[in-house]
Amino acid sequence: MDMLIILFLLTSAALPLASPDPNDEACLTHVSQTLKDPLKNLQNWTKPNFANPCNGFTSYLPGATCNNGRIYKLALTNLSLQGSISPFLSNCTNLQSLDLSSNSISGPIPQELQYLLNLAVLNLSSNRLEGVIPPQITLCAYLNVIDLHDNLLTGQIPQQLGFLSRLSAFDVSYNKLSGPIPASLGNRSGNRPSFNVTSFEGNKDLYGYPLPPMKSKGLSVLAIVGIGLGSGLASLVLSFTGVCIWLKIRDEKMAAEEGKMSNPMPDY
Ligand SMILES: *[C@@H]1O[C@H](CO)[C@@H](O)[C@H](O)[C@H]1NC(C)=O
Numbered sequence: 378m379d380m381l382i383i384l385f386l387l388t389s390a391a392l393p394l395a396s397p398d399p400n401d402e403a404c405l406t407h408v409s410q411t412l413k414d415p416l417k418n419l420q421n422w423t424k425p426n427f428a429n430p431c432n433g434f435t436s437y438l439p440g441a442t443c444n445n446g447r448i449y450k451l452a453l454t455n456l457s458l459q460g461s462i463s464p465f466l467s468n469c470t471n472l473q474s475l476d477l478s479s480n481s482i483s484g485p486i487p488q489e490l491q492y493l494l495n496l497a498v499l500n501l502s503s504n505r506l507e508g509v510i511p512p513q514i515t516l517c518a519y520l521n522v523i524d525l526h527d528n529l530l531t532g533q534i535p536q537q538l539g540f541l542s543r544l545s546a547f548d549v550s551y552n553k554l555s556g557p558i559p560a561s562l563g564n565r566s567g568n569r570p571s572f573n574v575t576s577f578e579g580n581k582d583l584y585g586y587p588l589p590p591m592k593s594k595g596l597s598v599l600a601i602v603g604i605g606l607g608s609g610l611a612s613l614v615l616s617f618t619g620v621c622i623w624l625k626i627r628d629e630k631m632a633a634e635e636g637k638m639s640n641p642m643p644d645y
């Protein structure tokens with residue numbers, strides 16, 4: 378009798394580990410559907426190819442790491458992935474680390490990432506992501522790494538990002554961002570880490586500290602105008618002297634001719 382109860386307790390305790398989490402299933406299935414995967418790394422991510430994406434602490438899906446029966450880390454870097462990031466990624470509600478860096482993923486960064494309340498690491502660098510940086514990701518209060526460098530992102534940097542108190546790495550360099558760098562990121566107050574020029578460079582229309590002042594751009598425009606005016610003036614002066622020299626030579630020739638004519642008649 379006692380043995381049976383213990384056996385029952387053991388099996389029921391083991392059950393939650395054995396049954397797949399429906400949110401994780403929805404997450405992986407959708408994510409693998411919107412990503413194009415020429416090297417077939419994600420071929421087992423769609424039901425019924427997997428029985429359970431997480432069995433305790435392990436996952437047999439490449440790139441997925443589990444903790445306590447839930448996906449907690451996705452690392453799919455340098456796998457030649459194309460396509461876009463599914464908004465259903467937010468169904469992986471226990472996700473702490475998302476690294477899709479160094480692929481060819483396009484489309485927007487889904488604002489649904491805001492539902493990943495445990496997210497600490499977001500690395501989407503070196504892809505072809507377009508559109509704005511969704512300000513909603515500020516709701517992921519534990520974010521400490523945001524690396525979006527080397528994409529095609531446009532618009533302004535949301536100043537709310539600077540209010541993430543744990544943010545220790547931030548890189549949006551080499552995108553198409555514009556507008557001012559929020560002081561909340563470029564010149565942070567208190568003892569929060571500040572981000573230097575390497576976090577912001579390579580965005581043509583982005584300005585403000587810590588980037589070098591735009592004045593240099595204004596100066597170079599002036600310099601170009603100056604060079605234009607200067608060379609215009611120089612060519613004017615040159616052609617004027619040319620004409621003068623030509624006139625002078627002609628005058629001298631004529632004078633010489635006149636001299637020859639008058640020579641045969643000496644005055645004395
Ligand atoms: C997944 O995310 C969608 C959209 O955010 C939501 O409607 C759905 O309830 C979530 N869960 C599952 C299991 O699909």
Ligand SMILES: *[C@@H]1O[C@H](CO)[C@@H](O)[C@H](O)[C@H]1NC(C)=O
Binds near residue numbers: 417418419421437439
């Ligand atoms: C997918 O699963 C099958 C069968 O379990 C296995 O043979 C194959 O290696 C897996 N593919 C990948 C890319 O993990």
Ligand SMILES: *[C@@H]1O[C@H](CO)[C@@H](O)[C@H](O)[C@H]1NC(C)=O
Binds near residue numbers: 455
């Ligand atoms: C990316 O993967 C390719 C092969 O698929 C490999 O040659 C290259 O070294 C990898 N790059 C990095 C930075 O890991």
Ligand SMILES: *[C@@H]1O[C@H](CO)[C@@H](O)[C@H](O)[C@H]1NC(C)=O
Binds near residue numbers: 523
């Ligand atoms: C993001 O991923 C890239 C490429 O895998 C790596 O070089 C970079 O260090 C990562 N960023 C951070 C902040 O760890």
Ligand SMILES: *[C@@H]1O[C@H](CO)[C@@H](O)[C@H](O)[C@H]1NC(C)=O
Binds near residue numbers: 564
């Ligand atoms: C940075 O912030 C400090 C104090 O908040 C301010 O005095 C300083 O002028 C700021 N520097 C720049 C370059 O904006």
Ligand SMILES: *[C@@H]1O[C@H](CO)[C@@H](O)[C@H](O)[C@H]1NC(C)=O
Binds near residue numbers: 573574575
């Ligand atoms: C910018 O900061 C990074 C790390 O925070 C550091 O490695 C790098 O040397 C700094 N670059 C400059 C130009 O200060």
